[in-house]
Amino acid sequence: MKKYLVTFLSVVLITVLAACGSNESASGEEENTGDEQQSITFGATVGPYSDMVTKAIAPLLEEKGYEVSNQEFTDYVQPNKVLDSGDIDANLFQHKIYMEAFAEENDLDLSEVIVVPTAPMGLYSEKFDSVDAIEDGSTIAIANDPTNLARTLGMLEDEGLITISEDVETLTASVNDIAENPKEINFVEVEAAQLPRLVESEDLSAVPGNYALAADMDLLDALALEDMPDDYRNRVVVNTEDLDAQFAKDIKEVVESDEFEAIIDEQFQGFGKPQWMLEE
Missing domain, CATH: 3.40.190.10 (Periplasmic binding protein-like II)
Incomplete structure (x- = not known):
């Protein structure tokens, strides 16, 4: 009887250990599958x-x-x-x-x-071949929404065409915040989506990169490209x-x-x- 009892207990112990090992393995597999999205x-x-x-x-x-x-x-x-x-x-x-x-x-x-x-904002023109060539009194088409407008003015300031008031944060600037405009540039504010078409009809047009690419424009054709902050x-x-x-x-x-x-x-x-x- 003792012999049979020892054998029985051994079988039970082996079965329990095998089950535990199986559960641990299964649990581990489920955890890996959940953690490692494929x-x-x-x-x-x-x-x-x-x-x-x-x-x-x-x-x-x-x-x-x-x-x-x-x-x-x-x-x-x-x-x-x-x-x-x-x-x-x-x-x-x-x-x-x-x-x-x-x-x-x-x-x-x-x-x-x-x-x-x-893709950055770009200043495009079919009339001028460089920023230096822009004539006094020229007209630039710009976006009328606050975000793209502020970006445009920042680009124009970087190119030395305007100066924005020191009291204003560049990222929120509007046309009313232009302190200096030595070339007496005229601004036409329109919806951003229209800007690619205005490259032909206006002296210059400041076109956001996504609209330029949607219109099959080459970013490298711009007279100037925006040095945009990372926030944009x-x-x-x-x-x-x-x-x-x-x-x-x-x-x-x-x-x-x-x-x-x-x-x-x-x-x-x-x-x-x-x-x-x-x-x-």
Whole structure:
């Protein structure tokens, strides 16, 4: 009886240990699967930033073993709404000021992963071939919305065409804040989307980069390109709860890679690089 009892207890012990080992293994596998997301769905507006996802970011993430898809949008509202709902994992279309304002207005919790090269505002003309050639009394078409207007005036100040009052923050400046206008330039304020068409009819037109590219304009044809603050550069954005997730870390890593910068230099010429990239 003692022999049979010892044998029985041994079998029970082996069974219990095997079950524990199996549970630990299964538990470990489930934990790894949850932590290591193998697919990433981006959202980006149609145009250069959708292209940046598909041509520069996705291929490098795929080399890391991810399956990457990109959902295109034609407006600036849905990419954040869909991100918040969890239908996409990250988006690329907005600058910091827009992201923070939209998040506050819609009670969202969004965070940037990394700033990317961005198409800058450009000063275009079919009449003049350089900034120095601009004649007194010339007319410049500029955007009438506050954000693009302030960016335009900042660019014109950098080019020495105007001076903005010292009492005004450049990022919020308007035409009324111009302190000096030595060439007596005339300003025509219109909707930003109309600016590409006004290159032909006005002496000059200050065109935001996304509208210039949508109109098949070459950024390098501009007489001057905006040296934009990083707050106005686009960034990859995720829900704040995902900021420390491995997929977000991997997105940051591929954007910081030499391979990513090489693709930008080859296929996105004229895009202004963020400060972190210039400091490398």
